[in-house]
Amino acid sequence: MxxxxxxxxxxxxxxxxxxxxxxxxxxxxxxxxxxxxxxxxxxxxxxxxxxxxxxxxxxxxxxxxxxxxxxxxxxxxxxxxxxxxxxxxxxxxxxxxxxxxxxxxxxxxxxxxxxxxxDRAPELSPAEVYRGAKTLALLEGVGDHENIGALFRNAAGMGVDGVLFGAACADPLYRRSVRVSMGHVLTVPFATLEGTTTTWQRSLQELKDEGFRTVSMTPSGTVNLWDAMDTEKVAILVGAEGSGLTEHAMAATDVRARIPMSAGTDSLNVATSAAIAFYERLRAIAG
Amino acid sequence: MxxxxxxxxxxxxxxxxxxxxxxxxxxxxxxxxxxxxxxxxxxxxxxxxxxxxxxxxxxxxxxxxxxxxxxxxxxxxxxxxxxxxxxxxxxxxxxxxxxxxxxxxxxxxxxxxxxxxxDRAPELSPAEVYRGAKTLALLEGVGDHENIGALFRNAAGMGVDGVLFGAACADPLYRRSVRVSMGHVLTVPFATLEGTTTTWQRSLQELKDEGFRTVSMTPSGTVNLWDAMDTEKVAILVGAEGSGLTEHAMAATDVRARIPMSAGTDSLNVATSAAIAFYERLRAIAG
CATH class of the missing domain: 3.30.1330.30 (Ribosomal protein L30/S12)
Incomplete structure (x- = not known):
């Protein structure tokens, strides 16, 4: 051609x-x-x-x-x-x-x-992203362009339908994010939820009303990840590396899920833990 | 203190x-x-x-x-x-x-x-690494120090007992690998298998004799990852990003496992696909 x-x-x-x-x-x-x-x-x-x-x-x-x-x-x-x-x-x-x-x-x-x-296309609305979606990723405070790029690459690879941004995330269309994502920030739809660092979480109710189970990924989770992904619609929340999701965000979700970590080790990189959650979701749908 | x-x-x-x-x-x-x-x-x-x-x-x-x-x-x-x-x-x-x-x-x-x-400690022998182990990672052709570091970090976090190197891998003790691993190249035992790029694979027989199921991670796998991890001992093989494991290596393993990827996307980063395999292994043991 x-x-x-x-x-x-x-x-x-x-x-x-x-x-x-x-x-x-x-x-x-x-x-x-x-x-x-x-x-x-x-x-x-x-x-x-x-x-x-x-x-x-x-x-x-x-x-x-x-x-x-x-x-x-x-x-x-x-x-x-x-x-x-x-x-x-x-x-x-x-x-x-x-x-x-x-x-x-x-x-x-x-x-x-x-x-x-x-050119930058007009931003999508959250409803344009979640309507028809079965699996969403939702990011809070993820400020690293490479992590955002990696997350989109993994989202595209494992069937995540869209990405929503809570507060304090880096620009997914920054050149480095585009590159690390293998271009998938351009293919996976995304939108930013309205509100400040302490008010955006109200939008989670909107997702729940749409039938999404909202799942916080956190090392302090009360259920294992593999017991959290089997509903028709799931929104997977991940937070900044180091600090993780805010308590405010986690308190607004339906469940806190953990990847059980070995003693004496640190939490996983945010893109890695999201990738594992995407995999578990793929497994729940396909398995 | x-x-x-x-x-x-x-x-x-x-x-x-x-x-x-x-x-x-x-x-x-x-x-x-x-x-x-x-x-x-x-x-x-x-x-x-x-x-x-x-x-x-x-x-x-x-x-x-x-x-x-x-x-x-x-x-x-x-x-x-x-x-x-x-x-x-x-x-x-x-x-x-x-x-x-x-x-x-x-x-x-x-x-x-x-x-x-x-100082560099004397290198461990492969037997010192696999003896007593239930889960191993085995790398072929992984030349990127950051990927090696990330792999060790994830191995430590998700209970992998040791790492073996086939041919053509970068030095895990390079400063950047130490940093990206969060120091876990120092805590997770590793060893290099003997042989050239086309002969090291003979060592896989040794692992099989020890009771390990040897699993190649490849997008062209014939079974889903979640059907490959439920034996008492597992060795997870991953290859270089891009080219993946050599056919020579895959042919010597017991099973080729895939993470099912969406159409039009690329294979996952080697550290990410290994992390997902480590998670699946953890899940098989704990679940």
Whole structure:
């Protein structure tokens, strides 16, 4: 499959040989772009890197803006896109540039040699995320971009239908989260619950009314994880590494579940304990 | 509990105010020490960082050499050590130094302000690791220090008795592995199986003779993970991220087990899939 032969749109490839060209602004100073208030939403664009993730951005709900790559990487991408993806990709410019020009614009060497930019899509409402869902993940205070990325990767891999954010979580569309998630922050729907650090928990009632069993993951849980996942709908709550879920959040859930840990060891990394809960949920549905 | 009041050995604290002092050689240029062939085993010393991990090094099988810290961090450590740990720690020098001197010697700023060094202990034999064990992890081709560290952390937390290395794995005692493992590369016994990349698999027969069911973790598994963990002894095999276990290794195991993944997603990170297998094993024993 070839983006160009399919679409007859070869004219979209534009060569750029000057790093200061304004058409490279989407990928300029990438390490800093998420803090640039002049960009949409004050949070920067959505940036995808490499031949695994760029196609996921292309077919996501995020409006594609442009594709940037070395000539060879653009050719690989064109071959890798499905017919449907190629049609979308052909609606935006493809900028062909050397690895050096790309590094100069981005501010560091991009080993993968391929980038795509997209606008932030309008945020989904919580109801758009939980309606029709059987399994949700709900995060409180997870401030680490890599943990958020890993959580989305595992959510996508093990059939979690959506992710909800309570208070104090990091931006899932930050470039590092996109990369660590393998692009699945773009494919798994997410929304932010309304409220402050001490009021967002009221939204849990909404989930309960929708039939979700709300399960707090905590080392101090009163039931084993494997006894908590067998209802039709489940929302799995995980908290910040170290501090965990707030008591306020746990008190608002139906059950506190634990992974029994060996004496003298620490609680698991938040993405790891969530992955185990997703697995247990998958097992409960499939087993 | 106080290391000094317990042991009457306050004289062990030595102040150092010159970064070139040879007594700081154990922590000099830490980013490079693992490649220094002049150090024991050609692989450098074992270095632990911070008040969570240093006590684990103190009570480990690795012979403690010295402790380095800012005055306040040494005081916190002294309070945190158990009586038994304090006795061991009192047999080595405690070097008190400023954060600046520590940074100058180590080559970068150590946020935790506390380090300890130890010699590499003699390597254990595979039999020393599997004798008496009920659950083992066996790694092939896992070259990433963070994945190895995370795997040991999860192994310790979920009751895995030991770790065996097939060919082509990274050094578990590298500083970053020690840190990511939360010090559990020092507490969970490990050994390397003899042989090359294509011959180490013969050792699997030895494990089978000892009564272990050998289970390959692979997305192409023929049974679900939850149907593979219910024998008295289990050895869980995981391979490199991306390529996974070699066919040679999988062919030598009793069963190939899968975590069923959603369509259009990638296999899980090796430390994550191992963590899920450890959980399933824990569940099989406890449930």
């Amino acid at each position: 070839n983006a160009f032969s399919e679409t007859d749109n070869l004219a979209n490839i534009v060569e750029i040989d000057d790093a200061s060209d304004s058409r490279l602004d989407d990928i300029r100073n990438l390490n800093k772009s998420d803090s640039r208030p002049d960009l949409p939403g004050g949070k920067g664009l959505v940036i995808a890197e490499g031949n695994l993730i760029v196609p996921r951005l292309v077919r996501s709900r995020f409006p594609l803006r442009a594709i940037f790559g070395t000539p060879s990487k653009l050719a690989v991408l064109a071959d890798a896109l499905s017919t449907e993806e190629a049609k979308i990709a052909a609606t935006v410019p493809w900028y062909s540039l050397s690895r050096e020009i790309m590094a100069e614009a981005a501010g560091f060497d991009l080993h993968r040699g391929l980038l795509a930019s997209a | 106080n290391a000094f009041s317990e042991t009457d050995n306050l004289a062990n604290i030595v102040e150092i105010d010159d970064a070139s002092d040879s007594r700081l050689d154990d922590i000099r240029n830490l980013n490079k020490s693992d490649s220094r062939p002049d150090l024991p085993g050609g692989k450098g010393l074992v270095i632990a960082e911070g008040n969570l991990i240093v006590p684990r090094l103190v009570r480990s099988r690795f012979p403690l050499r010295a402790i380095f810290g800012t005055p306040s961090k040494l005081a916190v450590l002294a309070d945190a050590l158990s009586t038994e740990e304090a006795k061991i720690a009192a047999t080595v020098p405690w070097y008190s130094l400023s954060r600046e001197i520590m940074a100058e010697a180590a080559g970068f700023d150590l946020h935790r302000g506390l380090l300890a060094s130890a």
